[in-house]
Amino acid sequence: MSILVNKNTNVLVQGITGKEGSFHAQKCIEYGTKVTAGVTPFKGKTLFNDSVPVYNTIKEAKKEHKIDATMVFVPAGFAAAGVIEAIEAEIPLIVCITEGIPVIDMLNVKAALNCSKSLMIGPNCPGIITADECKIGIMPGFIHKKGRVGVLSRSGTLTYEAVNQLTKAGFGETTCIGIGGDPIIGSPFISFLKMFEQDTETDAVVMIGEIGGTAEEEASEYVKNHMKKPVIGFIAGKTAPAGKRMGHAGAIISGGKGTASDKLKTMEKNGIHIADNPSVIAETVKKALNI
Amino acid sequence: MDIHEYQAKELLNKHGIKTLKSILCFKPDEVYSAYKTLSSSVAVVKAQVHAGGRGKGGGVKIAKSADEAKSISEKMIGMNLVTAQTGKEGKLVKKVLVEEGAAIIKEFYLSLTVDRKNAAIAFVLSAEGGMEIEEVSKNHPEKILTVSVNPLYGLKSYHILEMSLFLGIDKNLFGGFSKLINLLYGAFIAEDISMLEINPLILTGSDEFIPLDAKIILDDNADFRHPYFKDLIDEDEEEPLEVKAKSVGLNYIKLDGNVGCMVNGAGLAMATMDTIKEFGAAPANFLDVGGTADAKRVETAFNILLSDKNVKGIFINIFGGIVKCDMVAEGVVSAAKNIGLKLPVVVRLEGTNADEAAKIIENSGMNFVSAESLADGAKKISKIVNG
Structure with missing residues (x-):
């Protein structure tokens, strides 16, 4: 088992003919992902790489294919509309890679999501991968190996750092999800913690947070009240100055709130196993699992 | 991105929100004539830098004559203004805003921010206008009201009623208050604002609600639909x-x-x-x-x-x-x-x-x-x- 995606997941790619979209769609196909169809306006009735049919709209694609998930590579100015198109088409899982969507647009998307059947990952994220089965995103596939740890993160390369250690230490991963680095994201840590708790193959969850907002605090409350599996946590940005956006739009300490030390304090109090620096994530997993 | 007070006020004016008459000046002579032009019995000279807490640092001063305004600005323009938000090196003042005075009956705190937790737009209000809101929030959380507006439904009259009752605003003034809140909410969305802080919002002797100060942070990611954003960048303010x-x-x-x-x-x-x-x-x-x-x-x-x-x-x-x-x-x-x-x-x-x-x-x-x-x-x- 794993969560959300596996080898049978039928994936649509929105923006499949663009520079980023085509490059990563190809990498996903090479990994083994079932890329069923693509969408690019005015490119309908063509084929991507001589094999994947491209449609003008999701509506057209849905007439011909069963679609379980969509990977969104639409440019920032149009991405929110692309996500809402997917919501209206009732696609169960929407993975939005796009960085730089205006916050006001994301507020609308979030409101639409709340009254929909869709679950959204991202935006501004590396995506989701179930090791050796399905990759919907831009992460390097080779560092992932089927195993027993679930990974959740607000970051990209920092996630790869954690995954690489878990693989090298022999734990491997079940499913790994980058939830996104923006202030407003489709789904918080909690949505996925719930699924990992129920997943029979996941023995522990690594949760990588960073400064800004209160998502980690809320997640740790959830862990304390509803989870039996150990959760290992790391927070990036202990040395970040207040009031500055540290690369990710959501990584900002504002009005003295959202500091790493506040987060770590709450997480520790709620029973999260803290990794003091990213180099000891696998080691902390080991301790948490009493190995 | 941060913008200056005078730019924030221009943005508010664009949306029909009235602010006090003011003139941006770069030289003491300009301050002198600005005072004369305003023809107000008092004027306030305010340093234009990207930092809060200007008052305490000596960046906001009251003048009762054109000569006084000029002499204040001679000291202010070129000074290194140090506030709680600038760090000890401070910020060089290159321009000042000269603003007419007003009879202040009451002062309030009002801000709009993105509520990350609820994915909503939050109004934060307090009757303790002019105070550091972080201080009020720490010592007297009961003096702060947060009203989160779901963007799907938008701002409704009951939201404004709740704010108005909390602030103790007289029933007769509800119309004017309501109008201001609606305009602020509209501006927040239309201009892709991430944070809008009015501290203080004043009630004047002529029963008008007017933003005395305004701080705005714009969402850089939305610059593609607001070509004017790039004109608001002040490179003197950046590292x-x-x-x-x-x-x-x-x-x-x-x-x-x-x-x-x-x-x-x-x-x-x-x-x-x-x-x-x-x-x-x-x-x-x-x-x-x-x-x-x-x-x-x-x-x-x-x-x-x-x-x-x-x-x-x-x-x-x-x-x-x-x-x-x-x-x-x-x-x-x-x-x-x-x-x-x-x-x-x-x-x-x-x-x-x-x-x-x-x-x-x-x-x-x-x-x-x-x-x-x-x-x-x-x-x-x-x-x-x-x-």
């Missing part, structure tokens, strides 16, 4: 190295330490800074070189790092995802040779072909050390800069 980095597409933030950092990815960049600190040195910057760390980009990044004279050593930490590490290593070496880099550099490259990459680094003939992990690299660079 020169950050401006330079931005112009070449690098995400750089200057810090106080002496270890220059070059990392791919924002999260890993922060984690690298933290780890350096853990091993006893201090990061000189945050720098995300992005996914494609090719020779040209690395060279540009080196140049930015070297412009900071505090930098005594450099730590490069790249997690090669799709790009191969040996190619990154070759890029790093050639960039360093190109600019004749002399500083010690610790390089950690992880991912495909990491071993080959380490060999290229070790055999480069440069002052390079290879590291096998983030912690190993942080330890090595800290040891180097600490001597």
